[in-house]
Amino acid sequence: MTIDPEKIKLAVRNSIPVTIKTYTLPSELEAQLEQILDGFLKEIGQGDLKDPLYYCLRELAVNAKKANTKRVYFQEKNLDLLNNEDYQKGMQTFKEETLNNISHYLELQKKAGLYIKIVFHQKSDILNIYIANNTSITKKEQMRVYDRIARARAYDSLEEAFSMVLDDSEGAGLGIVIMILMLRKMGLSEESFDIDTENGETVARLSIPMAKVHLDHLHEISNLLAEKLEHIPQFPENVATLQRQLSDPEVEMNDIARSIAVDPALTADLLKLVNSAAFMLPKRVDNIAEAVKLVGLRGLKNLLYSYGTQKILGDETAETRGLWLHSHKTAFFAYNLAKNILKRKDILDDVYVGGILHDMGKIIFSSVHPDLLTNIRKFCEERNIEPQFLEDISAGLNHAEIGARIAEKWNFPDNLVSAIRFHHDPTQAPRRYREMIDVIYMANSLANYETENLSLEELNPTVLRRFNVAGEGHLLLIKEKLDTAFEHETSSHQE
Structure with a gap:
């Protein structure tokens, strides 16, 4: 995919959404997502926000990929994601086994039609970034995300967050805390982030109001x-x-x-x-x-x-x-x-x-x-x-x-x-x-x-x-x- 700067300018000026869809989120696509974000931010005079916002974007995109990987992993192991006993059993080996054989599980995701969709949309004076994957987040997973958001309120800096005890089994851990702290560093609150299920998709939203500056x-x-x-x-x-x-x-x-x-x-x-x-x-x-x-x-x-x-x-x-x-x-x-x-x-x-x-x-x-x-x-x-x-x-x-x-x-x-x-x-x-x-x-x-x-x-x-x-x-x-x-x-x- 080639990034056309003129098309990005047109999308910002005419409030046209730019949509990227992928099954595997390869590293070259991550670089292109960074280019698109940079194009949007430069067009509205907020280029300095690229690094913290790209961290947030990448964190949510990677979490969406992990969520899809978790579905095919549990299916392959004949485990029920909604059953507490099966869930605990599956998560004990999920991270190690998928990391050691990630290409296999990414291929399973593609065959199952599990995608990640990233949408950039400048709407009025708000930059909206949507990261969706076509598997529904469970209540347990959603509560874990909200728990991390609540924990982020207790930290005043990234250094404090890094000193917390990490749970290596889940993806939505320290990364979500850091994302909330990044938003706070930009002068925004946790209200700029939301995650929920819509029409069979899990949709994570970042809503960045730009009116305060440019x-x-x-x-x-x-x-x-x-x-x-x-x-x-x-x-x-x-x-x-x-x-x-x-x-x-x-x-x-x-x-x-x-x-x-x-x-x-x-x-x-x-x-x-x-x-x-x-x-x-x-x-x-x-x-x-x-x-x-x-x-x-x-x-x-x-x-x-x-x-x-x-x-x-x-x-x-x-x-x-x-x-x-x-x-x-x-x-x-x-x-x-x-x-x-x-x-x-x-x-x-x-x-x-x-x-x-x-x-x-x-x-x-x-x-x-x-x-x-x-x-x-x-x-x-x-x-x-x-x-x-x-x-x-x-x-x-x-x-x-x-x-x-x-x-x-x-x-x-x-x-x-x-x-x-x-x-x-x-x-x-x-x-x-x-x-x-x-x-x-x-x-x-x-x-x-x-x-x-x-x-x-x-x-x-x-x-x-x-x-x-x-x-x-x-x-x-x-x-x-x-x-x-x-x-x-x-x-x-x-x-």
Whole structure:
């Protein structure tokens, strides 16, 4: 396996999990795990944490391998792991016999399909590391781990821990104590570690909150952007007025059409937008009254959020035009996924406009006013924040939060703010918007599938289940159909 640093950067910035699966945990794979961890930590400015965190990661991975080895060992000896008498008998010889013939037992593990899975996932401001093996931890084993955690509270240093009496028969002994002390050295408590059984797997978790150092600076800059962006104007007043009018339950379609028609530039731009490929109206619309009737009040209201945002942020640069193209493709994919797979006509308007706006945080940075960048640099200098942080933000790190904060500044409705904020992390979205955001997440993933070199294992499994994705081939078939439809619609509207 080759470690691609660019893919690691992408995984951190877009909250994509990186998953490694092995049956034997060879030493060369351990070195690669260290490289991946190093890549994650460097991307979020926490490279100094590599050594203590790698110790924790390796300790848990080795324990997972030992747990699998214990299962095949007991099976070979015809001993019941859950029987106290058999357990005591087996553990008397387990360590010596498996160490002296480890290749034999590793081969048995592989034949039995017993694996170790390591997942790295930067989620919001927390680095999550999951180490799973597909054998369930027994209550006895779990209580032993918790006992070691409790014992670790009594020690103030690693030296004290090393002086304790060791029990050589088990793997989760001194190593767990040292791991807890390592976490404490990083300023974390034992609450950053947990181990339990889920769906037939034993899952050990390390949850490392990074906000206290590097991401704290990013949040500060996010706040600065949201609160002091004097060079990003307020939402266009004529659009805001129309939005208020559309919210009136007594409003008539003809009144809306007349309000739009007063502004010739708005009329022309809205007709152009309504007739664009992504909106997919059944026929070309040549007057605003007909457009209002075809689109409907809710659709028009959402359309105005998209229109107003594009007017403010513009498309002067090649980078910005590329981002808008991706956004329209995501909107088109989202609309079709909701319509043709989920059969949910009630969310079509929402997923479409959410798809257009999901990356507005990136677009803000690609088209931002030069004075704003000067202000941010000054902000960084005053707080001794390295210039690299600014580059990280402008490259996309934290763009979902920045986009959401600007959307709140412009008084966007909660569903659109949530679509922007959680489009990389749908599991954190409010429950009432979860289906809409799942669609946008899926559409964005499919639109990026090739350019960002994603794989099926890196996509959210809950979202994949919502769309009944049976495997990578099925996913690629969905993407191929959407790509073909998007190209057809785009070309037909250009003719």
